[in-house]
Amino acid sequence: MIQLQSISKCYQNNTQAFDALRNINLDIKKGEIFGIIGPSGAGKSTLLRCVNALERPTIGNVFIDNVDILTLSPEKLREMRRSIGMIFQHFNLLSSRTVYQNIAFPLEIAGMSKSDIKTKVLEMAQLTGLENKLEHYPAQLSGGQKQRVAIARALISGGKILLCDEATSSLDPETTRSILELLVKVRNKLGVTILLITHEMHVIKSICDRVALIEQGEIIEQGETAEVFANPKTDTAKRFVYSSLHIDLPKHLQQQLHHTVTPDSLTVLRLWFLKNTAKKTIISHLVKRFYVDINILQASIEYIHERLIGIMTITIQAHGDKLENCIAYLTEQEIKVEVMGYV
Amino acid sequence: MFEQLVIATGETLLMTFLSGFFAIILGFPLGVFLFLTKKNQLLANKALNHVLNLVVNIGRSIPFVILMIAVIPFTRFIVGTSIGTAAAIVPLAIAAIPFFARMVENALLEVSSGLIEAALSMGATTKQTIFKVLVPEAMPNIIHGITISLITLIGFSAMAGAVGGGGLGDLAIRYGYQRFDVAVMLETIVILVILVQLVQSFGNYCLKRLH
Numbered sequence: 001m002i003q004l005q006s007i008s009k010c011y012q013n014n015t016q017a018f019d020a021l022r023n024i025n026l027d028i029k030k031g032e033i034f035g036i037i038g039p040s041g042a043g044k045s046t047l048l049r050c051v052n053a054l055e056r057p058t059i060g061n062v063f064i065d066n067v068d069i070l071t072l073s074p075e076k077l078r079e080m081r082r083s084i085g086m087i088f089q090h091f092n093l094l095s096s097r098t099v100y101q102n103i104a105f106p107l108e109i110a111g112m113s114k115s116d117i118k119t120k121v122l123e124m125a126q127l128t129g130l131e132n133k134l135e136h137y138p139a140q141l142s143g144g145q146k147q148r149v150a151i152a153r154a155l156i157s158g159g160k161i162l163l164c165d166e167a168t169s170s171l172d173p174e175t176t177r178s179i180l181e182l183l184v185k186v187r188n189k190l191g192v193t194i195l196l197i198t199h200e201m202h203v204i205k206s207i208c209d210r211v212a213l214i215e216q217g218e219i220i221e222q223g224e225t226a227e228v229f230a231n232p233k234t235d236t237a238k239r240f241v242y243s244s245l246h247i248d249l250p251k252h253l254q255q256q257l258h259h260t261v262t263p264d265s266l267t268v269l270r271l272w273f274l275k276n277t278a279k280k281t282i283i284s285h286l287v288k289r290f291y292v293d294i295n296i297l298q299a300s301i302e303y304i305h306e307r308l309i310g311i312m313t314i315t316i317q318a319h320g321d322k323l324e325n326c327i328a329y330l331t332e333q334e335i336k337v338e339v340m341g342y343v
Numbered sequence: 344m345f346e347q348l349v350i351a352t353g354e355t356l357l358m359t360f361l362s363g364f365f366a367i368i369l370g371f372p373l374g375v376f377l378f379l380t381k382k383n384q385l386l387a388n389k390a391l392n393h394v395l396n397l398v399v400n401i402g403r404s405i406p407f408v409i410l411m412i413a414v415i416p417f418t419r420f421i422v423g424t425s426i427g428t429a430a431a432i433v434p435l436a437i438a439a440i441p442f443f444a445r446m447v448e449n450a451l452l453e454v455s456s457g458l459i460e461a462a463l464s465m466g467a468t469t470k471q472t473i474f475k476v477l478v479p480e481a482m483p484n485i486i487h488g489i490t491i492s493l494i495t496l497i498g499f500s501a502m503a504g505a506v507g508g509g510g511l512g513d514l515a516i517r518y519g520y521q522r523f524d525v526a527v528m529l530e531t532i533v534i535l536v537i538l539v540q541l542v543q544s545f546g547n548y549c550l551k552r553l554h
Contacts, residue, residue, distance in 0.1 A: 052464055082466040092461035096479040096553070106465040109475065157465075 001193045002028040002051060002161065007060035009046055009217075020046045021057065022217045028210075030160075033187055033194045035208035035225070037201060037240060043217040044197035048163055051195060052084045053077055064161065082110060085154025085192075089166035091146040093138040093153075099125075100134040103152045110157065124152040127189065128182060144175035148182065155186060162186070164196035168203055180207050201244030205229065205304050213237050226307040230274045230336065245302055247311050249340070253297065257341040265342040266315040267323055268297075272336035273310030282333050283314075290326050293317040315343065344527065347514060352534055354428045355510035358500040359538075362432045363493045366439030370492075371485075373399070373440065374447025375473065385459070385469050402441030407499050410434055411506060431508030435499055439492055446488025450481040483550055490546030494539050501535065511535055 009021040020043045028034045038044050049055035050062055053069050062069050069080055093102050100121055107117045125131050128148045138146055147167060154162055164183070168176040184207055186192050198204065204211045204225060212222035213236060221228060221237045229245075232238040242248065247270070249257065257268065287294055298313040318326055327337045377399065379385050380392035405413065411434040415425045418433040454477055462472045478485075504512025511531045519528025 054460060054464060078466040078468065080466075081464055084464070086461070086464040088457055088461065090455070090457055092455065092457040094458065094476060094480060096482065105475070109462075109465065109467050109471045153465075163464075 001030040001032075001065065002026070002195060003061075003063040004047075004050065005061045005063070007047070007050055007057045007062070009043070009050070009055065010058045019217050021050070024060070024214075024217075024219055026212060026219070026222075028193060028195055030193055031187065031191050032209050033183070033196070033207050035204040035211045036195070036197045036214055037199065037204050037211060038197075038214035039236075040199060042214045044199075044214055045165060047214065048165055048195065048197050051161075051163055052081050052086060082106065082157045083159040084161045084163060085151075085157070085159045086163040086165065087147065087150040087154050087167045089169045091138070091143075091150045093146055093149055095138050097137075098134065099130060099136050099138070099141070099149050102138065102149050103130075103134075103156055105153060106157045120156055121152075124156050127186065128152040142175070143171050144178055147171065147175075147179050151179075151182060151186065155190065155192065160192060162192050162194045164194065164198075166198055167196065169198065169200065176203070177206075183207060201240045205244055205302075208305060213240065225305040226309070229302075229304045230272060230309060245300070245311060247298060247300065247313065249297070249313065253343060256343045258343070259341050261319055261342055263319075265319075266295075266317055267319065267342055268340040269314050269316055269327075270338040270340055271310075271312045271314065271330060272338070273312070274336055275334040276308075280333065282330070282335065283312075286326060286329060289329065290318070290322060292322070292326060313340070348527075348530060348534065351509065351511045351514040351531070352538075354508075355497065355500050355504075355512070355535075355538070358428055358431050358435055358503060358508065358510055359493060359496045362435035362439055362500075363489075363496050365432070365436035366443045366492055366496070367489060369436075370440040370443030371447055373444035375451065375478075377444060377448040378451040378477075379473070385472060399441040399444055402437065403445070405438075407434070407438050407502055410438055411503060426507035428509045431500065431503035431506075431510070435496055435503060438499060439496055442495065443488060443492045446492060447481075447485055450484030450488055451477055453484055454480045483553055486546060486549050486553070490543060493542045493546075497535065497538055497542070 004024055004026040007021055007024040008019065011018045011020055024047060036044055036047060046055050050057050053062065056070060064080065064084065067080070069077060072080060094105065097105070103121045103124055104117045107120060125134055128151055130145070130148055130152060133141065133145060138149070141149065168179050171179060180203065183194055187194055196203070196208070208225045210223065211225045211228050212219050213228070213234070214220070215236050220234050221232070228237065229241050232241045248254070283294060286292065293316070295315045296312060297315060300311050302309045302311065316323070316326060330337050373395065377392070377395050380388040380395065382389070414434050414437055418430050419425050421433050422429045424430050458476055458480060459472055462476045467476065500508070500510050501512025501515070504510040504514070505516055507513070511534060515528055515531040518524040519531065
């Protein structure tokens with residue numbers, strides 16, 4: 001549906017050049033919710049704007065439905081943009097227009113008749129839950145309602161792609177959840193392909209099928225969301241994943257943690273239960289089989305895009321060979337083991 | 344005397360609103376182009392922007408009393424004479440055009456650039472972006488600018504009166520100042536205050552109607 005091929009964007013001013021994007025390749029499938037996450041200034045916004053040619057990459061091609069949009073004439077490009085909706089962090093609604101007139105705007109500029117516009121707006125208002133707000137002005141709406149109007153406006157032209165630019169970043173958690181639910185709903189009902197950028201890992205965690213991590217203009221990791229969560233490879237990925245999982249060690253333990261073994265130290269392990277192992281009695285089996293003392297510091301179950309992941313942090317009284325045997329046993333049980341240090 | 348006050352008020356109103364009319368008709372597109380040719384805007388054009396800025400700055404840097412005299416040949420060319428109410432309208436309009444253009448430019452600058460981006464992302468043409476997004480969104484500030492321009496013109500028109508333009512300023516100087524007629528002086532002041540109040544109230548009313 002959307003293919004970005006070796007996209008680079010270089011900003012040039014009088015004295016220096018700045019690479020905002022470097023050799024980005026993405027292939028986003030039809031009906032998919034694809035998330036791009038990265039720290040601010042990583043180039044997410046620029047990348048998103050390349051998809052509807054609001055930004056033109058210095059090098060590279062952007063294919064939408066196999067059409068290279070960068071080669072289109074201005075008129076054809078405008079036509080193409082009508083099939084690519086976009087929503088923003090600050091909603092960008094027209095304050096001088098009512099909700100109805102805002103939603104109708106794309107159809108109005110496309111020259112559609114008033115009666116056709118009305119049918120479509122009412123339909124879209126129902127889908128987004130705005131039936132009772134049509135005569136309101138944006139100033140009278142809450143943030144969540146404004147984003148709903150923006151979503152209705154972005155999809156009214158019957159577009160098959162929705163670009164989301166930090167769409168939930170200025171909303172409270174409750175509202176964020178309802179907007180994310182709406183995005184999933186429009187994907188399921190209308191078959192819209194959604195490309196979103198965010199700096200919030202929980203957005204990725206709750207709705208994205210796949211995720212790409214971007215840092216300093218480069219994609220450093222991408223894959224199925226659950227996969228990236230379970231096996232983050234780069235430090236940035238780990239940072240993002242851990243920050244959203246709330247699995248930091250308690251402060252006092254973190255301070256005591258060291259990386260050299262002493263005879264009486266305990267080993268701190270983080271166990272990732274990635275496969276469905278709920279019915280196996282792994283921990284108690286480990287205790288009995290290796291005669292080790294185990295203390296559970298922390299345990300949680302995370303839903304990552306409809307998949308369950310269990311995470312447990314333990315201390316274990318074992319070193320050397322014994323520890324290695326324990327780890328080997330756990331790995332055998334399809335548990336990912338991370339040695340965090342010693343206390 | 345009453346009759347003279349009525350005539351003078353009429354002349355002031357004529358000068359203010361006619362020059363205001365021309366200032367809006369010509370200043371509005373000038374302001375829009377000042378904005379559009381700016382860096383990163385829809386019709387970004389460095390050279391044109393420089394020229395427009397220069398023209399506006401020249402217009403705004405000449406004190407009105409001097410401008411009035413400096414444009415006399417032009418005034419003569421346009422209205423055939425350099426004295427009287429009709430002749431005063433020319434320098435008044437010339438002074439108000441760049442003033443109002445800046446107001447329009449500033450009003451457009453207040454519109455969030457995100458709105459322009461949103462309009463473009465929806466496939467709007469440049470023309471649609473200007474007339475369906477930028478101008479409507481800037482309208483409250485443009486109305487504000489019109490009010491301020493008209494009030495400034497009332498003040499300027501009193502000055503124009505001093506050099507033979509007629510109106511309340513002329514009356515105040517001839518009777519109030521040169522003949523020490525304090526009553527006429529006070530009456531003209533009261534009328535001017537009322538005029539300014541009316542324009543301001545009308546501006547506020549329009550703003551309210553907008554929402």
